[in-house]
Amino acid sequence: MGTNSASTGINNKPVSSGAVSVGGNGDEPNVNSNGGNPQSSPQYTIPGILHFIQHEWSRFEIERSQWDVDRAELQARIAMLLGERKCQESLKLDLIRRIKMLEYALKQERAKYHRLKFGTDPPYINDVKPPIDESGFPINDEMATESDIPFNAVTNTTWRQSRQILRQYLAEVGYTDSIIDIRSNRVKGLLGMNNADIEDNININLNGNERSILKTEEGHRTPSKKISQQINDAIIMDSEAAVMANFEFLGSNEISDDDDISDEFDLGSGDDAESDLKTTKRNKTKEIISEDGITNADAIRRNVITNEDEMVDSSGLGLGELAQLTVNNESELNYDGNNAKDTIYRKTWNAKYTLRSHFDGVRALAFHPEEPVLITGSEDNTLKLWNLQKTVPAKKSTSLDVEPLYTFRAHNGPVLCLSMSTSGEICYSGGLDGEIHCWKLPNSNIDPYDSYDSGVLRQTLQGHTDAVWGLCIYNNQIKGDYLASCSADSTVKLWSPNNLSETSKISSLLNSYSSEAGGIPSSVDFVRNELDRIVVAYNSKSTHCVIYDTETAKEIVKLEATHEMSGNTGKFINKAISHPTLPITITAHEDRHIRFWDNTTGSLIHSMVAHLEPVTSLAIDSHGLYLLSGSHDCSIRLWNLESKTCVQEITAHRKKFDESIFDVAFHPSKPYIASAGADGLSKVFV
Amino acid sequence: MKMADGTTIIRRNKSGTKAKDFSRWPDEPLEEMDSTLAVQQYIQQLIKNDPSKVEHILTMPLGQEEGVWKYEHLRQFCMELNGLAVRLQKTCFPSTCTQMTATEQWIFLCAAHKTPKECAAIDYTRHTLDGAASLLNSNKYFPSRVSIKESSVAKLGSVCRRVYRIFSHAYFHHRRVFDEFETDTYLCNRFTYFVTKYELMSKENLIVPMNIEENAIPGESEA
Numbered sequence: 090m091g092t093n094s095a096s097t098g099i100n101n102k103p104v105s106s107g108a109v110s111v112g113g114n115g116d117e118p119n120v121n122s123n124g125g126n127p128q129s130s131p132q133y134t135i136p137g138i139l140h141f142i143q144h145e146w147s148r149f150e151i152e153r154s155q156w157d158v159d160r161a162e163l164q165a166r167i168a169m170l171l172g173e174r175k176c177q178e179s180l181k182l183d184l185i186r187r188i189k190m191l192e193y194a195l196k197q198e199r200a201k202y203h204r205l206k207f208g209t210d211p212p213y214i215n216d217v218k219p220p221i222d223e224s225g226f227p228i229n230d231e232m233a234t235e236s237d238i239p240f241n242a243v244t245n246t247t248w249r250q251s252r253q254i255l256r257q258y259l260a261e262v263g264y265t266d267s268i269i270d271i272r273s274n275r276v277k278g279l280l281g282m283n284n285a286d287i288e289d290n291i292n293i294n295l296n297g298n299e300r301s302i303l304k305t306e307e308g309h310r311t312p313s314k315k316i317s318q319q320i321n322d323a324i325i326m327d328s329e330a331a332v333m334a335n336f337e338f339l340g341s342n343e344i345s346d347d348d349d350i351s352d353e354f355d356l357g358s359g360d361d362a363e364s365d366l367k368t369t370k371r372n373k374t375k376e377i378i379s380e381d382g383i384t385n386a387d388a389i390r391r392n393v394i395t396n397e398d399e400m401v402d403s404s405g406l407g408l409g410e411l412a413q414l415t416v417n418n419e420s421e422l423n424y425d426g427n428n429a430k431d432t433i434y435r436k437t438w439n440a441k442y443t444l445r446s447h448f449d450g451v452r453a454l455a456f457h458p459e460e461p462v463l464i465t466g467s468e469d470n471t472l473k474l475w476n477l478q479k480t481v482p483a484k485k486s487t488s489l490d491v492e493p494l495y496t497f498r499a500h501n502g503p504v505l506c507l508s509m510s511t512s513g514e515i516c517y518s519g520g521l522d523g524e525i526h527c528w529k530l531p532n533s534n535i536d537p538y539d540s541y542d543s544g545v546l547r548q549t550l551q552g553h554t555d556a557v558w559g560l561c562i563y564n565n566q567i568k569g570d571y572l573a574s575c576s577a578d579s580t581v582k583l584w585s586p587n588n589l590s591e592t593s594k595i596s597s598l599l600n601s602y603s604s605e606a607g608g609i610p611s612s613v614d615f616v617r618n619e620l621d622r623i624v625v626a627y628n629s630k631s632t633h634c635v636i637y638d639t640e641t642a643k644e645i646v647k648l649e650a651t652h653e654m655s656g657n658t659g660k661f662i663n664k665a666i667s668h669p670t671l672p673i674t675i676t677a678h679e680d681r682h683i684r685f686w687d688n689t690t691g692s693l694i695h696s697m698v699a700h701l702e703p704v705t706s707l708a709i710d711s712h713g714l715y716l717l718s719g720s721h722d723c724s725i726r727l728w729n730l731e732s733k734t735c736v737q738e739i740t741a742h743r744k745k746f747d748e749s750i751f752d753v754a755f756h757p758s759k760p761y762i763a764s765a766g767a768d769g770l771s772k773v774f775v
Numbered sequence: 776m777k778m779a780d781g782t783t784i785i786r787r788n789k790s791g792t793k794a795k796d797f798s799r800w801p802d803e804p805l806e807e808m809d810s811t812l813a814v815q816q817y818i819q820q821l822i823k824n825d826p827s828k829v830e831h832i833l834t835m836p837l838g839q840e841e842g843v844w845k846y847e848h849l850r851q852f853c854m855e856l857n858g859l860a861v862r863l864q865k866t867c868f869p870s871t872c873t874q875m876t877a878t879e880q881w882i883f884l885c886a887a888h889k890t891p892k893e894c895a896a897i898d899y900t901r902h903t904l905d906g907a908a909s910l911l912n913s914n915k916y917f918p919s920r921v922s923i924k925e926s927s928v929a930k931l932g933s934v935c936r937r938v939y940r941i942f943s944h945a946y947f948h949h950r951r952v953f954d955e956f957e958t959d960t961y962l963c964n965r966f967t968y969f970v971t972k973y974e975l976m977s978k979e980n981l982i983v984p985m986n987i988e989e990n991a992i993p994g995e996s997e998a
Contacts, residue, residue, distance in 0.1 A: 443914070445912040445913075445914060446908045446909060446912050447908075447912075448850050448851070448853060448854035448908065448911070448912075449815075449854060469854040469857060470854070470857045470858060470861070471857055490914050492909060493905070493908075493909075496901070496904070496905050496908070498857055498860050498861050498864060498901070499861055499864070500861070501858060501861060502794065502797075503797070521794050521797055522794070523794065537905060538885075538887040538888055538898075538902045538905070538906075540869065540894070540895065540898045541864070541869065541895075541897050541898050541901055543864065555793050555794050556792065556793060556794045556797065558790045558791050558792075559790065575791075577791055577792060577793040577794065609791040609793075610791060611789070611790035611791035612790060628789075628791060661789060663789065663790050664790065679789070703787075705790075721787070743810065743811050743812065744810050744812075745810055745812045745815070745816060746786035746787070746800075746803070746810070746816055747785050747786045747787050748786070748787050748788070767812075768811075768812060769912075
């Protein structure tokens with residue numbers, strides 16, 4: 090019955106429509122609905138109806154599935170577009186970072202130029218007003234191609250301006266426009282559809298390291314290419330001219346980073362070739378930093394990932410920031426270019442205090458944990474205590490001279506290393522004479538010419554038979570200070586200099602560690618996130634670091650890059666320090682590198698050329714955000730640990746023989762950094 | 776840094792250097808030293824090679840500015856005197872040597888204070904060395920180590936007179952310490968030669984008998 094009524098219901102439709110076409114015959118449907126009259130609808134057979142129904146159903150089914158397919162397609166498209174947008178945003182972030190880096194490079198350049206021209210350090214006022222960008226790197230070039238259009242409009246005028254200035258500059262240096270033209274042609278090609286060819290070109294031109302970067306970046310390029318094709322032609326045409334301008338400009342920059350060109354550069358600038366070389370070298374250094382092979386490719390990938398993650402939170406970070414960036418740039422206030430995150434910490438360090446009193450090179454320095462007080466140890470066999478609040482006005486109003494408050498005499502040879510206890514009451518010094526002295530710090534307001542108190546020398550830790558080159562300290566809440574020392578006698582010793590009772594002089598030596606290979610340690614530090622461990626740098630047959638368990642004296646991890654280190658003595662480790670919170674060891678090398686190691690796996694995380702000459706010293710701020718390095722190239726450099734980029738470079742000391750800077754330090758709680766040099770001076774920067 | 780002729784000698788004391796190898800590198804000729812500290816480097820190189828060759832150490836190279844030469848030598852003396860002070864700290868106590876004396880003739884007053892006072896010998900020693908360090912490193916009087924004003928050179932004499940008293944006190948009151956130190960460094964010998972040669976102290980003040988003195992300084996008048 091059910092089927093019947095249904096069939097009649099369906100039957101109704103064609104009939105009624107038929108009725109309309111026929112017109113007037115109102116009875117027929119009624120008769121039909123009664124279902125009885127075979128004569129009036131002979132064409133509607135049951136099989137026919139069923140067939141019709143089946144047909145209709147399948148049609149609907151097909152339509153529905155088509156809609157589903159369409160929907161899925163659209164959804165995929167949406168997802169793709171979203172992804173592309175994300176990609177664009179991350180690229181933009183990356184670009185911002187790069188621009189800031191370039192700004193920094195430019196400012197360095199300008200400072201150098203100023204110095205060359207006027208012979209003085211620039212006061213960092215905008216004496217010349219070229220806006221941004223001097224030294225573009227190839228990478229940048231590439232990056233710009235990808236996502237230039239969005240922010241182009243904002244910075245267009247600035248770009249043009251800077252391009253003009255750069256042209257002038259290059260003309261002065263001896264560049265013809267022809268080079269720039271060649272570059273611009275190249276870039277035009279790059280912009281065109283035959284991207285692949287150009288890429289190959291570039292690949293050939295650039296060295297191997299960059300290739301890996303290109304590869305990693307190709308990933309992003311593809312989607313953005315699509316986008317640029319999808320954007321309608323008008324827009325492209327519109328912005329092309331401007332883009333060209335940019336690229337021409339960037340292109341010409343790329344050239345100035347090429348090897349032979351930078352040589353020409355030096356010759357061209359004539360008299361002060363060396364410092365110029367330094368400048369270009371510095372650019373190169375940065376380039377290398379950002380190109381350092383496999384690890385770096387990884388780093389970039391990681392960067393992109395993190396950027397994408399950040400995007401989720403900061404999708405509101407629009408072009409406004411770029412605009413702001415340009416404004417900042419014009420006002421020339423911020424000196425260090427960094428991640429946008431670090432805007433709060435932006436700071437330029439300036440030399441404020443000069444500590445003169447040592448007769449010979451200052452080998453080591455240590456800050457008081459709280460007070461603006463520091464101790465220096467020198468090759469003139471003495472240590473001196475300085476209070477930065479007790480200054481003597483110097484002739485140059487920019488810096489203040491500090492007179493030492495106290496001179497510690499006990500070493501019979503150069504003082505090589507220092508360490509200050511976390512309480513700030515005791516200071517330890519190690520010397521070429523193999524002795525470690527424990528000093529009780531006099532009051533920081535003591536009269537420099539007070540009478541001698543032999544109690545200042547608390548005790549002497551005897552045990553090393555040769556020069557003590559490294560000291561580090563860790564404060565155990567219960568047991569007091571633990572002191573680790575490394576010596577040229579091939580041992581590393583752990584001491585517990587008991588500060589409370591002076592009777593326990595004999596028992597202060599806890600343990601002694603030596604490498605199985607019998608190498609001589611050059612540096613020691615406590616592993617800051619696992620304080621029962623120490624990391625020691627060895628330079629025997631192979632250079633490596635070893636992490637020891639202080640209790641068992643067993644080697645736990647060996648930090649060594651097997652293939653990279655093969656038989657090269659130039660990798661000598663001058664200093665090894667532990668990150669304050671992360672399981673990372675940072676080493677300073679004779680081959681100008683700073684290297685980062687994973688304490689758990691012992692593998693190399695990152696390696697970068699950091700200076701023009703051996704890196705001698707490292708210090709890390711108590712938050713683990715910034716790294717300070719000193720080198721025999723007379724400069725100290727401040728690094729952002731996250732991005733591994735140089736934030737500031739300061740030329741601080743002069744050379745004696747082939748040595749210049751021996752030590753650098755961060756004040757644990759106050760904004761001071763300090764450097765100690767072979768010229769017998771120490772400098773404190775604020 | 777000189778990068779010429781393939782065989783570059785790098786003069787550095789890398790971390791981990793053994794005491795016996797410290798600063799043990801081939802000599803660098805003075806004319807090749809391009810550092811502002813060339814004179815100090817040169818003097819230290821001579822002393823390192825053989826501290827007993829007092830005359831050789833104090834032979835001024837041709838073309839050297841005399842003021843700088845004297846200044847750098849005096850810096851070196853004061854620096855090395857730290858070694859004597861370290862030894863004296865172990866034997867010379869305020870209780871035993873309450874005053875700075877050499878012979879019974881004079882009591883030296885410590886000039887480090889606003890009003891000179893009778894410091895104990897060890898304090899006198901320390902204060903004098905600290906004061907000398909302060910003066911010789913003063914940005915006011917000695918802003919450069921390449922050229923020195925004539926008025927500043929005049930300051931060197933008084934520094935010499937004061938630090939010499941450390942030698943004389945050690946000699947007359949802590950003879951064993953003095954002898955040990957002198958055997959290692961020839962410092963008093965060199966100092967005596969220095970102040971005589973450059974007439975920084977009058978001869979009657981040089982009370983520590985130096986047997987080398989008579990024959991070693993024949994050219995005193997010529998100097």
